[in-house]
Amino acid sequence: MEDTILKIDNLHVSFKTHNDGETKAVRGVSFELKKGETLAIVGESGSGKSVTAKSLMRLLPKQNSMIKDGQVFYEGKDLLKYSIKEMQKIRGSEISMVFQDPMTSLNPTMTIGKQIMEGLRKHQAFRKKELFKKAADLLELVGIPSPMERMKDYPHQFSGGMRQRVVIAMALACNPKVLLADEPTTALDVTIQAQILDLMKDLQKKTGTAIIIITHDLGVVASMAQRVAVMYAGEIIETGTVDEIFYEPKHPYTCGLLLSMPKLHAARSTKLIPIPGIPPDLGQLPEGCPFAARCPYVMKVCHSFSPSKTEVSETHSVSCWLEDERAPQVEWIDGAGGSIDERKRKVD
Template sequence: MEDYILKVDNLHVSFRSHDDIGEIKAVRGVSFELKKGETLAIVGESGSGKSVTAKSLMRLLPKQNSMIKQGSVIYEKKDLLKYSNKEMQKIRGSEISMIFQDPMTSLNPTMTIGKQIIEGLRKHQVMEKKEVIKRATELLELVGIPSPKERMKNFPHQFSGGMRQRVVIAMALASNPTVLLADEPTTALDVTIQAQILELMKNLQKKTGTAIIIITHDLGVVASMAQRVAVMYAGEIVETGTVDEIFYEPKHPYTIGLLLSMPKLHSSRSLKLIPIPGTPPDLGQLPEGCAFAARCPSVMKVCHTFPPTMTEVSETHVVSCWLEDKRATRVERLSELGGSVNEGKRKVN
């Protein structure tokens, strides 16, 4: 059996609404496992529940209006959802760290970079003053900050966006975490800096053996970083598989839609991008049946009535879609679209 360090099982997270919408079901029955030293990518459109899932693992959701209604987050054989605040403070930053989307909101503009890294080190480790300064300098050097001793004295506004993100990564790695959550770590960066940051994270993973969960809507990031992919839509994981399975043998129409809307720079053919029509459903008023039904090009009657269940495609590949369910019969495959991506259609009498 695989050696998983983190296991999320049937996680449900809701938010209280102050108007007539009712309960916002942001995460609905999410389950996945993270193996030691691997990178799992969670992908999907904005509002699909990716960031809420990540923050739930760290217990960073606002208490006043969020509710973890069901599920478990097993880390080192213990459920983090049952931990007290004090117990979670020992886990955050030391064993599980998080890199947020915008480095400027993660850094204190009134403190030097050095002080901020040192503060994190002292919070989680007992070290002498000389040791902690040396470690902070080493971390900046590790993430590629030139002249780290001198830059320790600088404030965040004296760094470029890419350099600020490197500092945030250094802070996240300060205590050698076992699990690193990266929530859209390259969204605010230009393409060149984005590639540098992703390469940096891959190299650091090789050196430290840290397991990474990367939250993104960019499939290019997934291709360069991850071994496994979980596709989220409307608060649910609709498909999980290896990178090759998701990119070359996608089964869910939403996954196929994401791939068809991605530019293919190295394709021998000039392919038109195909957007996914419509918008995601209101999480306060979810439809019966499949949440993707209203946007699905292969929708069937059953999709509007009953929610699909997970179907195993292979040992590493599962999908939540009636198209792959044996109970839905009479399969018709349409002509190939976008290289190896197929669009499936079934008719039900």
């Protein structure tokens, strides 16, 4: 499609480990990102979200990672076929990434100004005075007061929220068309988190950058994204618009994530419902559906065969045996809450 800027097709990523052999971290992941939109990838820790993002940027460690299959198309060209030098031209200028902890993303021995100018110098032709002014303008854009003075400061002289703003400024320095944000607000308090999310939305309106935001926080999803991809055990198990995922979930795992999310206007007596168990070992995956051992609706077929993808609508798809026409009907719980009695019932 003409408005698709990034397309991932059947991506498989594994890691070599000393004890468990091959760990299949990403298994057959496919999705598209359209120009100017925000796609959220959600799931528990270890579901493969960050590995997927780092695969797109070719940032996985060479010594033990393997991209075993798949394609990553950026503007129609497969990034997995690019050389190291070609990828260096893409990173920062075309596709940028904001990592979870800004302190580990910044060099403590360099001033903030030098770190922002470094990317500008590499990818764009600026004179020295223009370079300093452009970097200061970026700090002002992300809401850093007195940007000309703060250019001379070091990372430790900034608060956590300010450091995250600096990292976002660095990521946006060369006007990338795609921004990957990996848990960009996890290390921040709620007030600063809201400010950073508002900043990202405002910058997206100004620059038209397409965003992939990786998170386990469904509150972030609701405020930022237009579409959602739910990951579990290295696979995307459900995709849809925000409204479809929040109010018409089709996978028991998606439903479980929603039920475990605190709701602002819920009564004090309302209890959060955790998803029982833990995700499977990606080095020793069970047969069938990887969520079967934790699923409240599990059927015999779930333990033997992996479900195929079902297109619920043009924008909504799910991989679950409950969508098979032979499966029993169950009452789904939407993101607004509701009775949980049906969720406790096992399907024979």
